[in-house]
């Protein structure tokens with residue numbers, strides 16, 4: 001869907017982006033991850049031509065993005081800015097209706113679409129006539145998202161969309177984000193420097209440093225097969241938590257004992273991640289949890305889950 | 320209390336004129352402002368797009384602002400003549416800087432993230448400008464327009480110098496005529512206008528975003544509406560056009576006398592003495608109120624119309640001196656009298672011609688004259704006290720002041736300090752009574768009509784005789800102000816109506832009565 005080939009951008013002597021290539025498939029969510037100043041924003045802005053590359057090519061749907069006038073290209077790409085960039089002199093409704101107006105939708109259609117989005121993004125209808133300054137940071141980011149989504153573009157670019165939020169609000173929005181149907185039918189490139197966020201939301205992660213992509217792969221790839229020491233170190237601090245969140249129960253299925261006798265503990269589907277599985281022991285009084293996979297059912301205690309986890313890691317290391 | 324009462328009376332008496340001048344003032348202000356916005360706004364936008372231009376453009380606008388208003392008006396005359404055009408151009412040049420600068424800072428001050436968002440949404444350059452940059456910069460731009468308005472209301476008072484009307488007519492007329500009520504009748508409305516417009520615009524500026532959208536739309540309409548005021552009062556014309564100084568306009572021995580004794584009706588504009596002669600020479604005016612010894616009379620080929628009904632009283636020049644200065648400097652009186660009887664009308668006109676037209680310095684002209692007449696002595700370079708000489712703000716007075724200065728330095732042991740260029744009669748005379756100067760050259764007619772202001776009857780009985788006038792002012796000044804009139808210098812610098820020689824000849828106009836007859840013919 002989106003294809004980036006040998007893309008570079010120099011600002012004078014600064015190599016902001018240095019010969020990178022990657023591809024995002026339709027409906028996939030690609031995360032550009034990296035420390036501050038590594039060129040994430042620059043990469044993103046080249047895709048909607050806010051910045052012209054020094055060299056390299058970008059294709060969307062097989063078409064070179066240089067083929068159409070930049071304004072037309074941009075109206076077909078949703079863009080969420082690093083610090084929301086809402087128009088302070090427009091109400092929420094006016095902010096959201098910018099692109100539809102540029103596309104000359106009729107009034108009714110715009111109104112209907114705004115109502116729909118406000119509801120999906122859990123913004124009350126009273127917000128419509130408010131100005132951005134009257135909203136909380138979290139609400140502003142939702143409006144920013146609504147503005148990017150309103151014309152239902154096939155491609156969505158998001159630059160640290162949850163940057164300015166406290167952790168509680170952020171995990172809440174993450175959860176909403178994952179179930180939002182609007183987003184499921186989009187091809188998304190999202191920038192973040194937050195490792196947790198990348199692993200939680202990404203189908204694919206490009207880890208960048210100094211304008212280069214150091215590794216491009218699935219979250220588990222980065223975790224268990226780091227391409228080099230930098231990748232390893234980058235994830236080191238939160239490694240255990242990331243691993244728990246990345247590994248699904250069916251990844252460690254073969255090391256779990258078969259259910260001996262029926263008990264009345266909660267049954268979890270096997271695509272639950274290990275983190276959630278372990279969390280069950282926090283609340284449940286029972287010693288074990290029950291897991292269901294295809295027609296098989298297994299059960300495990302906390303110790304058995306951890307043992308299976310270490311078996312899995314040992315095997316990954318040898319692969 | 321009394322003062323207020325009479326001011327009110329004055330305003331009521333002159334309410335027609337006051338209303339006309341106020342409307343002219345508003346009109347002048349807003350035409351200039353409107354054009355300034357029309358030029359300044361796009362210019363401000365342009366320099367946000369071409370940053371390299373911003374330095375030079377703001378620099379030039381800044382320099383324009385520092386040119387003294389009178390000088391700027393003066394520069395305009397050779398190019399645009401007199402009247403509304405040069406005044407509007409000068410005013411709009413002053414208004415330009417705040418508008419251009421605030422447009423520039425307003426737009427560059429818009430959050431770059433917001434601008435980027437606009438571009439990223441797919442807005443074109445113009446859409447970004449009109450939907451994002453201008454609305455967000457609007458409060459700052461309004462502030463600039465507000466500053467420009469206040470500046471323009473103030474500077475517009477000077478427009479009367481070049482016959483563009485406005486409240487300056489009262490202000491400068493009042494200063495020349497020593498008429499406080501007249502000054503206030505111009506100054507108070509001008510100040511009120513500035514305050515009022517500032518207040519109205521400040522309200523606009525503080526409106527919330529939603530209302531600001533309507534306000535932005537109505538502002539140009541308001542500007543246009545106010546601008547149209549200017550054309551209402553000036554929508555009349557005439558066969559010949561007269562240009563009179565503000566002072567002449569308000570004097571019994573000036574325009575008032577022309578109207579009451581001659582019943583002269585002529586399309587009249589008010590103009591400053593500094594540009595009047597030139598304007599007549601350049602056919603922009605046909606009749607002007609000059610002075611009979613003015614050097615420019617010769618320079619610009621003008622001719623004096625005979626005052627056949629005798630409304631212009633004699634204006635013999637003589638030094639007026641504080642009595643206490645005569646006591647303090649015993650040699651002063653004799654020294655100043657050295658000049659008495661030495662300069663007649665034609666000599667004075669010739670001297671004036673050298674300063675006004677040949678642009679020789681008054682000092683040189685004064686020294687040459689004293690040398691020719693064997694009066695010059697080198698300065699003694701001693702200091703037994705300082706005599707303070709004043710003079711009004713025109714060439715003849717500068718020459719006289721220089722002569723007196725040289726005489727005092729050459730014939731006495733005193734030193735001299737000169738305060739030349741003291742605006743009009745009022746300023747000069749106030750300086751004398753307030754002991755800021757010791758003497759200055761004054762004219763008998765001015766002493767009589769502008770300072771003493773006796774009843775009309777007294778004036779009528781005096782003004783036809785040179786000696787009667789002199790004796791009367793001498794006696795009254797002594798009594799009222801303790802100021803002494805020394806012996807007359809000789810020349811009579813009376814008011815006179817003048818026309819271009821050629822035109823007067825073509826129309827066969829020799830006297831003021833001829834002029835009246837011509838105007839009433841056909």
Ligand SMILES: Nc1ncnc2c1ncn2[C@@H]1O[C@H](COP(=O)(O)OP(=O)(O)OP(=O)(O)O)[C@@H](O)[C@H]1O
Pocket residue numbers: 011014015016034035036037038039040041042043193
């Ligand atoms: N307009 C510009 N002119 C010059 N240098 C720039 C410009 N924009 C970015 N850079 C430089 O390019 C590099 C990459 O910047 P970029 O904004 O892409 O970083 P980033 O990864 O988005 O960082 P952050 O996480 O802090 O947003 C930085 O070194 C930055 O200083």
Ligand SMILES: [Mg+2]
Pocket residue numbers: 040041042082159
């Ligand atoms: Mg960035």
